[in-house]
Amino acid sequence: MGNIKHVTTVTPVEEILNILDEDAGVIIDDFLESADLAQIKKDLRPFLNVTNNGQDEFTGFETKRVGALLARSEKCQNLALDPLINELADGFLGPHCENYQLHFSSAIQIGPGESSQILHRDRGVWGGYIPRKIETQFSTVWAINDFTKENGATQVVPGSHKWDKNRQPQIEEIAYAEMKAGSVFIYTGSVLHGGGTNTTEETRLGIFLHYAPSWLRQQENQYLSYPPEVAKKFTPELRSLIGYSKGGYVLGFFTDPNDKEGRLESVSPEKLFGDSKDKYATLATPEKLVKESSRK
Numbered sequence: 001m002g003n004i005k006h007v008t009t010v011t012p013v014e015e016i017l018n019i020l021d022e023d024a025g026v027i028i029d030d031f032l033e034s035a036d037l038a039q040i041k042k043d044l045r046p047f048l049n050v051t052n053n054g055q056d057e058f059t060g061f062e063t064k065r066v067g068a069l070l071a072r073s074e075k076c077q078n079l080a081l082d083p084l085i086n087e088l089a090d091g092f093l094g095p096h097c098e099n100y101q102l103h104f105s106s107a108i109q110i111g112p113g114e115s116s117q118i119l120h121r122d123r124g125v126w127g128g129y130i131p132r133k134i135e136t137q138f139s140t141v142w143a144i145n146d147f148t149k150e151n152g153a154t155q156v157v158p159g160s161h162k163w164d165k166n167r168q169p170q171i172e173e174i175a176y177a178e179m180k181a182g183s184v185f186i187y188t189g190s191v192l193h194g195g196g197t198n199t200t201e202e203t204r205l206g207i208f209l210h211y212a213p214s215w216l217r218q219q220e221n222q223y224l225s226y227p228p229e230v231a232k233k234f235t236p237e238l239r240s241l242i243g244y245s246k247g248g249y250v251l252g253f254f255t256d257p258n259d260k261e262g263r264l265e266s267v268s269p270e271k272l273f274g275d276s277k278d279k280y281a282t283l284a285t286p287e288k289l290v291k292e293s294s295r296k
């Protein structure tokens, strides 16, 4: 069976990033306290209870998915903003972008009797796979209960982010993200993976929070999941992470169509919330931008 390396919350960031480069998957053990897990379950239970199973093989006929997690669980906000995770996301995505953003949030509950999800590469959302130099997705899967091979632990093929497109894994190359509740599995956009088969009587619950460079379309539309009236209750840091910020000097600016005073004309979305912070306003000028781009 393929093998996923395990590290701890005190393993140096560089070491974890090196494992990700090599294997495209790693587990950080014992991250969350049991009180956090109980609270997350409590927060999400009402939504999971009323959500239907998936409608096709990919989403799983015995699998429930609940999104907009930041609006539904304060603990999930903490997960999205966790300093170690963000240090890793920054180390991983940072070389390819000025800013990264939250790309996707989903509680995925695999129920009894679910069969394996097809192995896939998440980066398929941006078009087919060809081995590329830039990895554009940093994904976290927080185990809310124990993940076991029997209850549907995520299958992953370590190292498959470097494979030719048509190479298929042998059974023994497939690993399972088996981990204790409170641990987090990190994987990246080009690695083959998929939900596992659940042969038990229990459900498997994971919180999926994915990050991507701010120059890419987000999988879960963050502006509709958290429209301004929801986002105004978030901290500026969280709003910025979901995309109410600029991703570069002129990337993602905002104009208020009702503004008759020129107050919110071509500004950073942060201004919508009365926060005038815009690091690009001082860091970049049109002249500098032209100079920078002509250098490339």
Ligand SMILES: O=C(O)CCC(=O)C(=O)O
Pocket (backbone or CB within 6 Å): 108, 110, 117, 122, 152, 153, 154, 155, 193, 194, 195, 196, 206
């Ligand atoms: O549930 C899982 O373990 C994996 C789900 C997944 O990879 C997906 O839906 O893209």
Ligand SMILES: [Fe+2]
Pocket (backbone or CB within 6 Å): 120, 121, 122, 193, 194
């Ligand atoms: Fe996936």
